[in-house]
Amino acid sequence: MRKFVVTALFIASFLIINNLVRSIYNFWHKQDLLVSAQQELQQQKKEREKLTRELTRVKDPLFIEQEARDKLFLVKPGERIVLLPKEGLEDSTQSGKPKKREPNWKQWLVLFFRS
Known part of the structure; x- marks a missing residue:
């Protein structure tokens, strides 16, 4: 009985x-997943901020005008x-x-003795 x-x-x-x-291993594994997810979140936030700044720059009327002038060759009246x-x-930059x-x-x- 005692043996049992x-x-x-x-x-x-x-x-x-x-x-x-097994629980400790699962906890460490999930903690690693959490850290990688947080890093991915930070990266996505930075990307979102960058795209937001780019959007505000592109919506600027001066940017739209500059793009129209450069890429579409549009001009204002009188220009x-x-x-x-x-x-x-090329010819004008080189001498004859x-x-x-x-x-x-x-x-x-010339540099050392005739200066």
């Missing part, structure tokens, strides 16, 4: 410990659009004659 009681207590304590360990060709810009480059040793001589 000891065995029953041993089995009961084993089951209690097993359930306790004219002037488009410059790309070839003309290419500059002759001196060797590095001559540049050093």
Whole structure:
């Protein structure tokens, strides 16, 4: 009879410990899930704030006017659009004659001894 009681207590304590360990593991796992969910929430809040700022910027009449001018080439009454060709810009930035480059040793001589 005493052997039966000891065995029953041993089995009961084993089951209690097993359930306790499983509960602790589940608690830690859920705590990790909670932390990751909170981080995701913070990230989503930052994204929402960014999008809210972007929305207020886009709804601004000055922004709408600027986009219409830049992308749709719209003008106000009395204004004219002037488009410059790309070839003309490149030619005007370069001089007619290419500059002759001196060797590095001559540049050093001029820098140190003829200044």
